């Protein structure tokens with residue numbers, strides 16, 4: 001049996017006890033349940049050190065570990081991270097292969113700790129285009145961690161916001177739904193994120209100001225936060241800064257602020 005299967009079967013036997021429900025927010029800031037992150041700048045980080053780009057992605061995994069720990073400490077309910085887009089297939093073969101290997105290796109190396117720490121893993125994206133080994137590792141890790149409640153970690157891998165809408169529309173048609181049945185709620189229920197809250201904040205590193213096909217439907221009212229910090233350098237302080245920025249925002253969702261009413 002593989003390590004992942006060992007973990008799965010021992011979890012079934014133990015019927016692991018429920019972990020404490022996380023608190024959605026501190027009292028001092030507007031409620032923040034879900035943070036989505038565009039982890040940009042790995043390539044620049046590596047190139048500036050005369051390293052191959054994949055070394056930047058490896059350093060990016062270390063940054064992700066730090067951020068998951070910090071977000072857990074801050075009682076954030078959920079993180080969604082953009083690890084591989086449907087457009088990233090257009091990168092050089094060596095980089096695509098490196099990212100695939102890194103994803104697979106990270107699942108194998110980190111799953112046990114993530115599970116112990118109460119992380120509930122979920123995959124967002126087109127799983128069927130990935131290698132059978134990766135598909136199986138993803139399914140096993142989602143199954144293993146599905147009852148964890150400390151924090152949700154949604155890994156967007158082979159994810160594209162437009163592809164997500166295409167997949168939803170195809171399924172809606174396949175299910176024979178009539179035009180009158182279509183509503184925003186119905187469409188949301190066909191997205192990969194079906195039962196997840198929309199992101200309250202989208203963080204993008206490395207100074208870029210683009211949406212890059214990330215959670216297009218779900219981020220309609222997300223607060224954006226851009227930082228020049230390259231993703232591999234991003235850590236606890238940077239996340240706390242983003243949370244502080246979020247605390248200053250007045251969310252209106254298309255309405256008006258109470259003091260102007």
Ligand code: FPP
Pocket residue numbers: 039040041042043044045057058060061064082083084085088102103104106155206231
């Ligand atoms: C964008 O930086 C980053 C990516 C395309 C990959 C992000 C992947 C990771 C952080 C690690 C993999 C994650 C998991 C879950 C194993 P870029 O390469 O476009 O940087 P650049 O703009 O500086 O070239």
